[in-house]
Amino acid sequence: MRVTTSFPLGTLRDTPSEAEIISHQLLLKAGYIRRVNSGIYAYMPIMLRVIEKISAIIERELNSIGCTKLLLPQLHPADLWKKSERWEGYTAGEGIMFNLKDRQGKEFGLGPTHEEVITSIASEIINSYKQLPQCFYQIQTKFRDEIRPRFGLMRSREFIMKDGYSFHYSGKDLASFYERMGDTYENIFKSCGLQTVGVEADSGAIGGAASKEFMITADAGEDSILFTQSGSYAANIEKAISIPSQPIPLKDSISGIIETPQQKTILEVCKNNNLDPSQVIKVVVFLAKFEGKSECPILACIRGDQHINEVKLYNLINKLHTPNLLKLQKIEDKNIIDKNLVNFPLGFLGPDLGNQTIKASSNWDKKWIRIIDHSASNLPKFISGANKVDLHKVYEEFSFSSTEYLIEDIRNAKKGDKIKIDHNEELEEKKGIEIGHIFQLGQKYSEKLNAKFSDKDGQLKNLWMGCYGIGVTRIAQAAIEQNHDQKGICWPIQISPFEIIIIPTNLKDPIQKDLTEQIYSNFLINKVEVLLDDRDDRAGVKFKDAELIGIPFQIIIGRDSVNKEVELICRKNNTKLKISADKLLETFISESEIMYNKNSQC
RNA sequence: CGGGGCGUGGCGCAGCUUGGUAGCGCGGGUGCUUUGGGAGCACUAGGUCGCAGGUUCGAAUCCUGUCGCCCCGACCA
Numbered sequence: 001m002r003v004t005t006s007f008p009l010g011t012l013r014d015t016p017s018e019a020e021i022i023s024h025q026l027l028l029k030a031g032y033i034r035r036v037n038s039g040i041y042a043y044m045p046i047m048l049r050v051i052e053k054i055s056a057i058i059e060r061e062l063n064s065i066g067c068t069k070l071l072l073p074q075l076h077p078a079d080l081w082k083k084s085e086r087w088e089g090y091t092a093g094e095g096i097m098f099n100l101k102d103r104q105g106k107e108f109g110l111g112p113t114h115e116e117v118i119t120s121i122a123s124e125i126i127n128s129y130k131q132l133p134q135c136f137y138q139i140q141t142k143f144r145d146e147i148r149p150r151f152g153l154m155r156s157r158e159f160i161m162k163d164g165y166s167f168h169y170s171g172k173d174l175a176s177f178y179e180r181m182g183d184t185y186e187n188i189f190k191s192c193g194l195q196t197v198g199v200e201a202d203s204g205a206i207g208g209a210a211s212k213e214f215m216i217t218a219d220a221g222e223d224s225i226l227f228t229q230s231g232s233y234a235a236n237i238e239k240a241i242s243i244p245s246q247p248i249p250l251k252d253s254i255s256g257i258i259e260t261p262q263q264k265t266i267l268e269v270c271k272n273n274n275l276d277p278s279q280v281i282k283v284v285v286f287l288a289k290f291e292g293k294s295e296c297p298i299l300a301c302i303r304g305d306q307h308i309n310e311v312k313l314y315n316l317i318n319k320l321h322t323p324n325l326l327k328l329q330k331i332e333d334k335n336i337i338d339k340n341l342v343n344f345p346l347g348f349l350g351p352d353l354g355n356q357t358i359k360a361s362s363n364w365d366k367k368w369i370r371i372i373d374h375s376a377s378n379l380p381k382f383i384s385g386a387n388k389v390d391l392h393k394v395y396e397e398f399s400f401s402s403t404e405y406l407i408e409d410i411r412n413a414k415k416g417d418k419i420k421i422d423h424n425e426e427l428e429e430k431k432g433i434e435i436g437h438i439f440q441l442g443q444k445y446s447e448k449l450n451a452k453f454s455d456k457d458g459q460l461k462n463l464w465m466g467c468y469g470i471g472v473t474r475i476a477q478a479a480i481e482q483n484h485d486q487k488g489i490c491w492p493i494q495i496s497p498f499e500i501i502i503i504p505t506n507l508k509d510p511i512q513k514d515l516t517e518q519i520y521s522n523f524l525i526n527k528v529e530v531l532l533d534d535r536d537d538r539a540g541v542k543f544k545d546a547e548l549i550g551i552p553f554q555i556i557i558g559r560d561s562v563n564k565e566v567e568l569i570c571r572k573n574n575t576k577l578k579i580s581a582d583k584l585l586e587t588f589i590s591e592s593e594i595m596y597n598k599n600s601q602c
Numbered sequence: 603c604g605g606g607g608c609g610u611g612g613c614g615c616a617g618c619u620u621g622g623u624a625g626c627g628c629g630g631g632u633g634c635u636u637u638g639g640g641a642g643c644a645c646u647a648g649g650u651c652g653c654a655g656g657u658u659c660g661a662a663u664c665c666u667g668u669c670g671c672c673c674c675g676a677c678c679a
Contacts, residue, residue, distance in 0.1 A: 013613065014613050014627095014629090148677080155679085329676090505637075509637095538639080542639090543638080
């Protein structure tokens with residue numbers, strides 16, 4: 001490709017002010033993407049090459065384990081989503097599915113994910129266990145009406161994703177395929193030249209049993225991951241399970257009511273009364289809103305030095321109740337409290353708060369759902385609110401197991417926690433960018449969409465399903481977050497738009513020009529992905545642009561052309577090799593091979 | 603949705619307090635010079651100052667409304 005005639009670069013001198021994180025700034029400045037609207041981007045030619053590189057790697061690896069590529073529609077009829085009971089959750093309120101009506105008033109959604117569509121189609125073509133297992137995938141634009149799009153392609157409203165769906169005759173077959181897919185994902189990311197970590201994950205709105213996320217570690221990441229140094233454990237903080245530190249026992253001498261005027265937080269209570277947070281149980285109130293408008297108030301209790309994990313709490317409540325849980329929110333708003341609760345001493349709540357605090361006129365359920373975390377359930381003696389303003393009290397021999405309390409894990413694991421009692425390894429924390437996620441869906445969708453097959457015994461059974469996503473455009477940006485320097489992008493060669501860029505420093509010099517053309521055509525003939533910067537610009541401009549766009553190798557053709565000598569430069573570590581033009585191709589091939597094999601090290 | 607910030611040429615910004623011919627740097631075009639690290643000189647094109655009302659002889663500037671974007675949070679794959 002020639003910059004002047006077929007491949008305009010569109011680099012910018014200044015960084016557009018809208019970009020905050022480095023990878024987003026570089027994508028814009030180096031001319032890879034242009035913003036069209038909030039969370040909507042055009043992929044420029046140079047970006048498309050990166051996308052196609054990543055896609056090709058994904059296709060190669062998935063095909064190697066027998067997956068089949070197809071292309072599904074983006075307009076999804078509402079009926080399908082109503083069958084899976086996701087329509088309301090995905091469109092109402094803060095749902096993320098764009099939706100619209102056709103000229104006849106029929107409702108449609110723009111596909112944010114494709115479980116419904118693929119399941120309904122698979123059920124039509126899969127009749128017998130003999131056709132199983134089967135895995136279909138596509139690489140296509142997804143639409144999500146994110147509440148707040150941000151960081152360029154990291155969280156955009158329109159993005160390219162590889163999504164795959166597998167079908168099985170048993171949970172066991174699904175589980176083994178899921179493991180295989182996990183290995184394939186590792187290969188894909190390694191083939192892209194990326195460092196990733198696989199972590200246990202919450203399965204979120206997609207639902208299902210096991211799920212694993214693949215993260216690129218980077219400070220700009222939106223997720224927190226907890227892991228042990230040895231690699232024996234790694235999980236998203238939403239899912240991570242650990243052992244909390246030991247509580248400090250309360251003194252025997254303390255008992256009865258404690259006056260705590262204006263002390264509404266754990267910290268204030270501890271500071272003023274010489275207590276440790278681990279001696280306190282905090283009571284947090286939530287409201288669960290279910291599909292069909294029913295609402296239940298929740299008392300969630302946890303040791304004072306720990307934090308409630310709202311994802312765990314959400315999943316727990318969703319599991320316990322039949323209508324789908326739409327929303328879980330903390331009750332803090334005074335208007336809501338006044339309307340639904342009476343004698344409600346917020347800030348001084350204890351675990352024995354009575355059901356009579358819920359007003360008869362409220363449309364809430366008239367009974368608190370009571371949940372306590374393991375960290376607090378067996379404290380023999382603890383401090384908590386006395387259910388009266390400005391008072392706390394010492395609870396002794398309060399038994400959660402004999403009351404209406406559910407004892408569950410609703411706690412955020414944290415840095416420094418141990419993962420096993422007899423083990424000294426402590427959890428560490430890092431930020432990560434989620435680029436892949438695999439799920440064992442089980443039979444959730446096949447049940448709802450009536451997707452059945454005949455088993456060996458002739459009985460109709462629900463298909464077992466898995467689903468597997470990779471954020472293609474997100475990988476591209478995350479790769480930059482992981483591979484850049486002060487000058488610009490340093491692509492891993494595996495996903496770089498070109499392998500090499502030729503920079504003639506002065507095209508008016510006929511010797512340089514001839515040598516440039518000769519080298520360029522030689523590279524083309526030998527199928528090297530080469531970009532020729534044939535602009536009539538000063539050398540400095542071309543050097544800067546080449547560094548900015550981040551192609552791993554540069555050939556500088558300059559003064560030494562008279563002697564048929566050029567320079568070969570490695571973008572990443574800036575090594576320069578002065579070399580005869582005759583040996584250029586073979587040197588490049590061996591150098592680039594090293595780079596391909598060594599995961600983008602020169 | 604709550605809080606904060608910003609809308610002025612392709613990009614980055616000044617001008618607004620105190621109303622009076624719409625500016626600067628970069629980028630674009632033409633010409634000459636220059637040519638290994640974002641060149642110099644000269645000429646040049648390009649803007650309904652987000653939009654709509656209002657105040658005024660006169661509004662980028664003041665007032666009201668509205669739309670959009672960015673950041674933090676809430677929320678969410």
